[in-house]
Amino acid sequence: MKIESITHLGMGRAEDGTLVPRVLPGETIELTDDGARVIEPSAARVSPPCRHFKACGGCAMQHASDSFVADWKASNVAKSLAAHGIDAHIQGVDTSPTNSRRRAKFSGRRTKKAALVGFHARASDTIVEIPDCQLISPALKATLPALNELTKIAGSRKGEVAMTVTESSSGPDIRVEADKELTEELRIELADWANAHSIARLVWRDEPVVTINVPVQSFDGIRVLPPPGAFLQATVQGENALQSAVKQIVGKAAKVIDLFAGSGTFSLPLARNAEVHAVEGEKVMMDALDRGWRDTRGLKLVTTETRDLFRRPMLPDELDKFDAAVIDPPRAGAEAQIAEIASSKLKIVAMVSCNPVTFARDARTLIDAGFEMGAVTVVDQFRWSPHTEVVCAFTRQ
Known part of the structure; x- marks a missing residue:
């Protein structure tokens, strides 16, 4: 065959x-x-660099050379654009190094005498232990024994425990999703576990259990405390590549609107040179961004607005107050918001996307409205997976 x-x-x-x-x-x-x-x-x-590749479902392409994977990801972006009649220049693929993922969602399950912690096998509920994983950072890898203990405390033989672990400057930031009720007895046991393993923050679903050290993140040197489980770029290298590209696209714009701003990945670095209005649907993220701005000297004015941009996109008369827009929507893209941008007087748009298919759809809308599409940069933060991110400039006279 x-x-x-x-x-x-x-x-x-x-x-x-x-x-x-x-x-x-x-x-x-x-x-x-x-x-x-x-x-x-x-x-x-090539020979897969990770000994877990055959059993683990976390990676799809370790059997291919780095150059093949980069070309494949660039080709996927080009095909998505071509489906909308767009012939774009893919100027390069910025691939994060091995062992650079600073955030991962681990699965845990209690066994008869112990526990299993790792990733699922491909298309399976089976959990594969991954002590030599080539994706996650050394800091995340170091938490695996502690997560094994946490699974024994939080898990049951009937269901899995999901543990989202984020590396921070002061230790692991962990959010647990489990079926168990958070009783006072369990809360005390979890707090003791967190203290014993130097966990920065532990949250049970959306309920804080203990914060021992504030799990601060740095956006281009600006310190921010994101809410538990909040979106964060998967690698520092990928975040830096996206920030650098967005800064270059925005250029000397004096007033910038950041749509789907999260906790300030782009807003805060841009505020070194421009006034920024950040818009996001989650108030806790806007609060985190605002605190980061207020606690940092030397930044220009940053204002925040909590708003569901899917149901209530920013309108042309609101957008026309700005010199440039940054937009970084979730995988569904931003069809409604892009339509309003197309109808506005905005001349510069920096679009970041984690889904080439919806990126291509939204790019077509902007091109039809008179925007010229620049070269596309592919940012591969999810090495050896099908996941691909892009950043691109759209400008018009």
Whole structure:
């Protein structure tokens, strides 16, 4: 069986349409009970750098060379744009290094005598332990033994425990999702565990359990305390690449509006040179951004607005007050908000997206409204996965 192509999710497509994982275009394979045996390998095939790759479902493309993965991700972006009649220049792929993920969601399950903590196997509820994971940062890897203990405390034999762990300057910031009721007895046990393992903050669902050290994040040197579980770029390197590109696009704009601003990833660094109005649907994120601004000297005025931009997008008369806009929506894109930008007098838009498909749709709207699309930079913070982020300038006279 010959593999003709590879899908945007990293599955090989054979001549008859069969989808096969962990193969590459041009390879001749034989299907087996546990996948495929490669008879004639591609020149792009490499030995997976992680010993967990075969069992773990966290990565899809470790069997391919770095250059192949970069080209594949760039190609996925180009194909999404081409589907909307856009012939864009992909100027490069900025790939985060190994062991750089500063945030990950681990699964835990109690066993008869111990516990399992790790990631799920591909398309399975089975948890695979990942002590030598090549994705997560050394700080996150160091928390795994403590998470094992936490699973014994918080978990049950019937259900999983989900533990979102974020690296911070003062220790792990952990949010737990579990079926157990947070009783006073459990709260005390969790606080003792957090103290014993130097956990910065522990939150049970949305209820704080203990904060031992404030888990501060730094956005271009500006200190911010995001709310528990709040969105954060997956790697420092990826965040830096996106911030640098956005700064370059915005240029010398004196007044900037930041749409889907989160806790200030772009707003606060931009405030070194421009007045910024940050808009976000979650008030706790706006509060975190505001505190970060107030606690930092030398920044220009930053104002915040809590607003659901899907249901109530900023209108042209509101947008026209600004010299440039930054927009970084979730995976669904920002169809309604982009339509209002298209109808406004804005001349500069920096668009960041974590979904090439909705990015292409929204880009088409801006192009049809007279914007010229610049070169697209692909930022790969999720190494060896199908996930891809992009940043691009849109300008008009």
